[in-house]
Amino acid sequence: MTRLIEFVIALVLVALLFVLVGVFLPSHRYVRHSVETNRPARLVFDLLNGFQRFGEWHPLRMHDPAISYTLQGEPRGLGAKLLYASDQPKIGSGSFTISESVQNERIEFTIESEAYGYNKTAVFTLDDRGKTVDINWEYDVDYGWNLFGRYAGLYVTRTVGDDIKLGLTNLTGLLATVPNFNYENPMVDVQQTTVNSQPALIASTTADRNISAVEEELDAKITLLRGVIESNGLEADGSPRLVTVEFADKKYSFDVVIPVRRRAATATDPAADVASPAATPTSVPTAVAAPAIAFEGLNLPETVVSGVTYGGPVLMTDYAGHPASLPLIRDMLRAYAATHGLSVTDRAYEEYLTEISETSVEDSTFKVYWPIL
Structure with missing residues (x-):
């Protein structure tokens, strides 16, 4: 009986420690990584401002080659939406929606997923430096008072952060296959x-x-x-x-x-x-x-x-x-x-x-x- 009481007390102490530590963990996490490309900002923007080539650069397909994508809403730009579904529990199903689109400057994706957290966004900003463009990928997520989410946030720089690095590598590789001709030109209106x-x-x-x-x-x-x-x-x-x-x-x-x-x-x-x-x-x-x-x-x-x-x-x-x-x-x-x-x-x-x-x-x-x- 004494050992049972000691076990229960240990569980209570662990739970209290879990709650106490969780309360002081951040309720919001932010990750940012950047990469450089020699492609013009307009080409980078147009590649990201729609989901037609999403599967070629985003790491989701690398985690599950059998993942399925479905386009919904507008074909490109504000309101365009991509639904995804995977049989792998770590991925599950969710969506990406373009919620902000500023030409050659900024694209924001609102993310719905089965992972912990809410208010998830992926924001791409483009810094045009003349001969090169810096592509910045930022990820934000809120956990609120979900203590399990706050603990999960301890690893977000590795889980999401590593995916961002991988995605940026894929993105620059894909951009390298795009002919380096800037059609944002007064001579043409495609x-x-x-x-x-x-x-x-x-x-x-x-x-x-x-x-x-x-x-x-x-x-x-x-x-x-x-x-x-x-x-x-x-x-x-x-x-x-x-x-x-x-x-x-x-x-x-x-x-x-x-x-x-x-x-x-x-x-x-x-x-x-x-x-x-x-x-x-x-x-x-x-x-x-x-x-x-x-x-x-x-x-x-x-x-x-x-x-x-x-x-x-x-x-x-x-x-x-x-x-x-x-x-x-x-x-x-x-x-x-x-x-x-x-x-x-x-x-x-x-x-x-x-x-x-x-x-x-x-x-x-x-x-x-x-x-x-």
Whole structure:
């Protein structure tokens, strides 16, 4: 009986000690780590301001490769939400919600998880130092009077802190795969949209990789295609396009494409084929129409073929200026795709909105496209 009483007293003393120590432990914990990247602040911000590539840098998937993610709410920015679920008890289920988003400066995630604590937030702040950007990841959690939580907070610098270090390492590794081109530029305003396919005439060619040779060859092929269009009773259904095939060190291979449609019947042209299908106008559609069909039975020279243009989702931007900057604009579209969880596919192309022979190169205007998945 004496030993039982001693055991009970020992338990009471341990409980009292647990409570006494717990009361004096902090009810709030804060962890912060930083890393440096040479990517511009806009690229870092866009990568973090959505959950499309979250699984590639956040350490949750490294703890459980089978974890499942579900996107909810806004696609990006304020209100975007990611639900996660894991069969591993240490992870369980929860969510991340973007509760604050200040472009190029700050992103706050509100965290719901099964771990001890409440008011959990992960805040990313970006310190732009010119050639480099410091990425700061801060974690805050409150435990209140939950003594078990306060004791758990003793280890938060190791549990959460080590995950933050791992996540920052993953993040810089992922950023290293993003093309280092800052699309936060007055020259571009990238948009994600869709285009419809159209019947077209196509001429393939190669030129030396300098702007004079490319524009001379492009102008010659546009003149050729326009003559073929006229002789076959067709009319242009959009601006001429340059579709990149291979951008090599010394040579540039590309297709010159002009969308076409049957010429509408007029009083002086009763033989025009008004029953033939016309292509969808080149204005930006909200959905992709049925694929176009190439015209058959045309009288074409060996260097021209009848085909169809690309139809589907694209990244697009307007550009006004020297055509020598078009490769840079295309690289900006690639960078935008990478930070937004998109994949460029097929071939980039430009619509020439001004006549080459009638416009100085500095006054040229274009629409630049890159198909995406």
